[in-house]
Amino acid sequence: MDYIIHYDVAALLITLILIIQYYSNRRISLGVSRVFVVALIIATLSNALDLITVYTLNHPQDVPTELNYLINMVYLIGFNSVPLLYFVYVRESIDSSARWKRWEYFLGIGPYLVAVLLILTTPITHGVIYFEDGLYYKHGPMLTLLYMIAFFYMISALIIMICHRKALTKSQSRVMIFFSVEAILGILLQFLIPGLLIVQFAISLALLLVYLSLENPEEFMDTQIGAFNRLALVETLNSYLRSGKDFEIMGVQIEGIGYLRNVLGLTNITGLMKTIADFLKSIAGRSRNVFYIEHNRFVIVSEGDHANWTLFQEVLQRRFSGAFPFEGNNFSLDLALALLTNEEHQGIANADDIVRIMECSLQEAEETGLELMTISGEKLLEKGRREGEILHILREALRFGRFEVYYQPIYNVQKKCYCSAEALIRLKDDRMGYISPEEFVPIAERHGLIIEMGNYVFREVCRFMTEKHLWESGIEYIDVNLSVVQCMQEDLYQQLISIMDEFQLPYHCINLEITETAAVLSSERLRNNMTKLMDKGVNFSLDDYGTGFSNTASIVDYPFHTIKLDKSMLWSSTASEKALCALEYMIAMIKSMHMEIVCEGVETEEQATMLEDMGCDYFQGYFFSKPVQGEEFLDLLERERVYQLLEED
Numbered sequence: 001m002d003y004i005i006h007y008d009v010a011a012l013l014i015t016l017i018l019i020i021q022y023y024s025n026r027r028i029s030l031g032v033s034r035v036f037v038v039a040l041i042i043a044t045l046s047n048a049l050d051l052i053t054v055y056t057l058n059h060p061q062d063v064p065t066e067l068n069y070l071i072n073m074v075y076l077i078g079f080n081s082v083p084l085l086y087f088v089y090v091r092e093s094i095d096s097s098a099r100w101k102r103w104e105y106f107l108g109i110g111p112y113l114v115a116v117l118l119i120l121t122t123p124i125t126h127g128v129i130y131f132e133d134g135l136y137y138k139h140g141p142m143l144t145l146l147y148m149i150a151f152f153y154m155i156s157a158l159i160i161m162i163c164h165r166k167a168l169t170k171s172q173s174r175v176m177i178f179f180s181v182e183a184i185l186g187i188l189l190q191f192l193i194p195g196l197l198i199v200q201f202a203i204s205l206a207l208l209l210v211y212l213s214l215e216n217p218e219e220f221m222d223t224q225i226g227a228f229n230r231l232a233l234v235e236t237l238n239s240y241l242r243s244g245k246d247f248e249i250m251g252v253q254i255e256g257i258g259y260l261r262n263v264l265g266l267t268n269i270t271g272l273m274k275t276i277a278d279f280l281k282s283i284a285g286r287s288r289n290v291f292y293i294e295h296n297r298f299v300i301v302s303e304g305d306h307a308n309w310t311l312f313q314e315v316l317q318r319r320f321s322g323a324f325p326f327e328g329n330n331f332s333l334d335l336a337l338a339l340l341t342n343e344e345h346q347g348i349a350n351a352d353d354i355v356r357i358m359e360c361s362l363q364e365a366e367e368t369g370l371e372l373m374t375i376s377g378e379k380l381l382e383k384g385r386r387e388g389e390i391l392h393i394l395r396e397a398l399r400f401g402r403f404e405v406y407y408q409p410i411y412n413v414q415k416k417c418y419c420s421a422e423a424l425i426r427l428k429d430d431r432m433g434y435i436s437p438e439e440f441v442p443i444a445e446r447h448g449l450i451i452e453m454g455n456y457v458f459r460e461v462c463r464f465m466t467e468k469h470l471w472e473s474g475i476e477y478i479d480v481n482l483s484v485v486q487c488m489q490e491d492l493y494q495q496l497i498s499i500m501d502e503f504q505l506p507y508h509c510i511n512l513e514i515t516e517t518a519a520v521l522s523s524e525r526l527r528n529n530m531t532k533l534m535d536k537g538v539n540f541s542l543d544d545y546g547t548g549f550s551n552t553a554s555i556v557d558y559p560f561h562t563i564k565l566d567k568s569m570l571w572s573s574t575a576s577e578k579a580l581c582a583l584e585y586m587i588a589m590i591k592s593m594h595m596e597i598v599c600e601g602v603e604t605e606e607q608a609t610m611l612e613d614m615g616c617d618y619f620q621g622y623f624f625s626k627p628v629q630g631e632e633f634l635d636l637l638e639r640e641r642v643y644q645l646l647e648e649d
Contacts, residue, residue, distance in 0.1 A: 007196075007198045007200065008047060008201065009051070010204075011205075018211055035085055035088050036089060038085055039082055039089065040207055042085065045078055046075055046081075047200040049074055050079075050200055053072055054197070057072075060135040066123075068131060069131070072129055072137075073120065073122065076128065076129075076146065077119055079146075079199070080112060080119075080146060080150060081112070083149075083152075084108065084112045086154070086180075087108060087157045087160075090160055111152055115145075118146065125140075127140045128142050128143050129143065147191050154183055155180075155184075186198050186203070187202075226274050227281065227291060227292040228292070229292060232289075233299055234351045236289065241349055246304050247301060247342060249301045249340050249354070250299070250309055250339050251298070252280065252300065252335060252336075253298075253338075254334075255336060256334060257272075257295060257296040257333075272326045272331070276298075280298055283312065283316070288301060288302045297362060316335060336366040338364075340357075340358060344374075387443055389432065390439065390440055390443050391443055394427070398449065398456060402427075404427070404629065405423050405464070406426050406633075407422070407629075408421055410422065410619070411619040411620070411624045412618055414617070417640060418475070418640060419474055421475060421478055422513070423480050425457050445485060451485055451489070454481075454482065455499070457481075459499050461480055462499055462503040463503055465478055468630075474641070480510060480513065486518075487526045488525060490525055493529045496510075496538075497533070507536040508537040508538070510539075511538070511540070512538060512539070512540050513543040513564065515543050515544055516542065516544070519542070519558055530558065531559075534559060539561040541561065542555065542558070542562070545563050545586075555590070555593065555595070560595060562597070564598040565583075565587075565600060567599075567621070569582070569599075570583065570599055570601050570607060584614055597615070597616050597617050598618040599611050601621050602620065608623060
């Protein structure tokens with residue numbers, strides 16, 4: 001028979017290039033990726049054997065019949081392996097965390113074993129192929145069944161995709177549907193025209209598309225830093241957890257990066273982090289993978305247990321104990337380390353939980369000054385369970401409106417009365433009791449609930465102010481905090497304006513509080529939203545000034561109406577003469593810029609008197625009032641109104 005081999009030659013070139021490209025890039029080892037690699041290698045070998053059989057079948061007198069059988073049998077097994085691997089790839093892509101059910105095992109391996117049995121027995125049964133007179137290649141009656149089994153896997157994969165399409169991204173769906181349709185057409189065409197060797201070409205094109213779209217290593221890489229990203233870390237840990245492999249991880253937190261970001265700028269700090277990542281990769285070697293999970297944190301994962309972390313820690317600390325050179329400058333960088341051994345993560349079935357606990361442990365190591373924090377499994381489980389419970393409570397609170405908004409009055413020094421208040425979210429649970437915002441807000445941020453929670457508070461403030469006509473009680477505006485995530489939204493302006501319009505609340509009745517971190521991370525988006533909102537009459541405050549790095553540029557670059565001094569500035573001034581001078585200077589500087597000042601944490605009359613002498617405009621703190629519920633806030637305002645009337649009389 002005359003065979004058209006051009007497609008086979010092209011297919012072989014494509015798969016060889018894919019193999020070289022795949023192994024030239026360092027990548028993480030994932031279950032679904034390993035299936036792809038096996039399919040790629042088998043497709044390449046099968047393709048090469050297909051070309052070899054063209055020669056052996058056309059020159060039977062030069063090749064022993066036994067060798068001809070062997071070559072064709074190996075080719076046919078490889079040919080039928082690729083549809084099975086594709087079926088597995090689709091199943092793993094949909095839900096790699098779920099264990100295979102018995103019927104799935106039977107569906108996956110049963111037809112393939114039938115095909116292999118038919119192929120292995122064909123020299124005896126002549127069921128699939130045979131050689132007439134020991135020379136001439138012939139198709140047996142069971143060859144059609146092999147094609148039907150290949151069709152079965154492709155159709156089954158297509159049905160699974162349709163049934164679980166919501167679990168796939170649009171890109172995954174398009175690629176897998178293309179793979180299925182193209183492979184089915186290729187198999188059908190070669191079945192109808194045996195001399196047209198096109199199946200391998202169809203498979204190679206599909207593998208190329210899968211590699212470019214689904215197996216693209218850039219999806220798991222932070223290309224700027226040159227290390228694997230957070231998604232890669234989660235996928236790697238989940239792969240280890242599913243397979244039951246031993247692993248250990250060490251978290252590395254580089255301290256002082258926030259300060260250097262303000263000094264060096266974003267571009268240079270990215271270059272510094274890349275230099276640090278390169279150093280970590282150089283000492284990690286091939287046995288460990290380095291992951292960059294956020295602006296100052298890395299995680300190193302070692303497969304197996306009892307890795308020599310002591311030596312690794314010594315090398316790290318020796319490198320960072322002195323000056324760290326970068327771009328001709330030397331920087332002083334401190335480390336916080338946290339270690340999770342194989343014994344300590346037993347019982348944790350979710351990679352996201354492990355990553356979150358690692359982040360909390362790094363933060364705790366930094367705060368306590370520990371050189372290395374070894375994470376205990378008991379502590380890991382306890383934190384994981386508590387976070388899961390709080391997450392459930394948060395979702396229920398959003399669903400059923402169980403959050404409470406408290407109001408802390410702000411005292412106007414000039415008017416000698418309360419003219420505003422800060423809205424603060426509170427959460428109580430029947431079983432867990434009061435849950436601090438310092439605990440539940442970070443959990444909401446990690447699980448994507450913070451925007452919905454922020455909108456809940458804003459809507460509640462607008463409703464409360466409109467229904468109770470707070471302006472009649474002297475309240476000119478309410479301060480509402482914006483999270484970092486809210487500030488990063490392009491449509492923040494539209495969201496807030498639509499809510500205020502819904503309650504017909506005058507725009508000047510809202511003052512939005514933004515932290516310095518939100519201002520730095522949001523930059524142009526925030527400026528655009530601030531401009532549009534200020535044009536409507538909404539004002540802005542810079543919150544918690546005096547903590548962190550208190551960059552003066554934040555005051556200069558953004559159109560803030562008010563600066564809120566953090567309570568730590570006031571409290572430290574009572575114990576330190578230097579802190580007192582710094583507070584006085586800071587108030588004078590802000591006043592010279594014609595901005596108003598709110599000082600938080602006022603707890604004594606002496607503090608209030610001192611701040612008034614320094615020129616502070618507003619006071620907020622327990623000396624005046626703790627945060628109170630809405631009705632109690634109204635009662636407080638009424639009492640203040642009565643006191644003022646009595647004083648006037």
